[in-house]
Amino acid sequence: MPLPQITENLPFVKCLQCGIEFKQRGKNQKYCSKECFRVHLIERREKFNEERRLLRQKVQELWGRLEKKGPQAGRASEVFAKEFLQENGFHDVKLLDYFYMCPFDIVAKKDGTYYVFQVTTRTHCEVTRHLALAQDLGLRFFAVFVKPDLSGALLRELTKGYYELTLEEVETLK
Ligand SMILES: [Zn+2]
Secondary structure, eight states: OOOOOTTTTOOEEEOTTTOOEEEOSSTTOOSSSHHHHHHHHHHHHHHHHHHHHHHHHHHHHHHOOOSSOSHHHHHHHHHHHHHHHHHTTOEEEEEOTTSTTOSOSEEEEETTEEEEEEEESSSEEEOHHHHHHHHHTTOEEEEEEEOTTSSOEEEEEOOSSEEEOOHHHHHTTO
16 A cells, blocks of 8 residues: 655745745645744744844833932932832831841831832842742732832832833833
8 A cells, every 4th residue: 555645735835934935845834944944933033032122122211211320319219119108008118228238128017017128210120039038038029110210110029030010011100
């Protein structure tokens, strides 16, 4: 009994990468060669990276940047964060900046429970070790993302080592 010639009926199609017509060896084959498939993957990755870069740039533009850096700017954003937390129902809000090398910027209470906070004027924060400490202490850990022009803030719970504000989140403060 002869082997079925399954490739026999497959059509000629245009390679999505180079445009050359080729006879398909499988129904889902979209590229004429391994090389064209490889180039396609590279171009797709570059496009993805470029889209991500543009998105980050847009987020950054909407969010703004600190005009002046340094301890005073940091202090101003922490004081803003303190008031923001008080307005959002937290009490006993304490800035911990008097405590050298304290891993948290603020501690506050709500309904009798303590919470710890990191304050940042950036659009992302990396908190792996601090989060591990908060978890060991049984404390929920939040980031207060303060807009550099002090026009608003976003409160986000940190449950992973990294948090990055999305465009949608930043747009809520426009
Ligand atoms: Zn090709």
